[in-house]
Amino acid sequence: ETGVTQTPRHLVMGMTNKKSLKCEQHLGHNAMYWYKQSAKKPLELMFVYSLEERVENNSVPSRFSPECPNSSHLFLHLHTLQPEDSALYLCASSQDWGNPYEQYFGPGTRLTVT
C-alpha cells in the first residue's frame, strides 16, 4: 500500500465548479509537492510545501490554490478551471525539502474539465 494517498482518483468538473483534491502522506515526511502531468508533456512542479509553509510556486494560475493544514495533508483547491487544465495531478512527499532523495508519489487524480 502506497504511503501517499490521493482522493478522488477521478474527477470531472465544469468550468464554473469549485472542487478540491486531497493528498495524505503516512510517511512522516516534512515536504509535500503538487505536480501536473499532461499528455505528452513532462511532469511539471506546481507547488512545494515544507513544514506546512509554501516554499515554491512555479507561476501557477490563481485558479489553483494549495493548502497545507499540517505536514501530513495537502489540498489543491480548484475554481473556474479551463479545459486545458485537464491532466493527471500527482502529489508527492519527501523527507525534507531540498534533499535529493527520492520523492514518493501518490496514485494521482485524473481531472477532466468540461
Added chain:
Amino acid sequence: EDKVVQSPLSLVVHEGDTVTLNCSYEVTNFRSLLWYKQEKKAPTFLFMLTSSGIEKKSGRLSSILDKKELFSILNITATQTGDSAVYLCAVVKGSQGNLIFGKGTKLSVKP
C-alpha cells in the same frame, strides 16, 4: 532554460530483449539524476545517480551517469512484459532540490 530530454519517446520490444533508455540534460546547478518507473499512475523510484561512472544495479536494471557529457542511460536486460511502463528521468536541481522531469520513454514489451 533547464531541460531534460529522453529518447526514444516510445519503444516496442519482445520479451528477452535488452533495451537502453537515454536521458540527456542541460540543468544549472545539477545535484543528482533520478530514474522512475510509471506503470499506471504513481511513479516509483528506481535509481539515484550522483557520481559519474558508478553503475547502479538492481536485478535486471542498471543505470549510469556521465556528468561530463551530461547524460544517463537505463539498461534493462532480459525484458519481461512486466517491464512495460513509462520510464521517467528527472534531474535534481539546486539547493531546493526541485525535480526537472523529461517526457518519459514508453516501453512496451511484447510476449
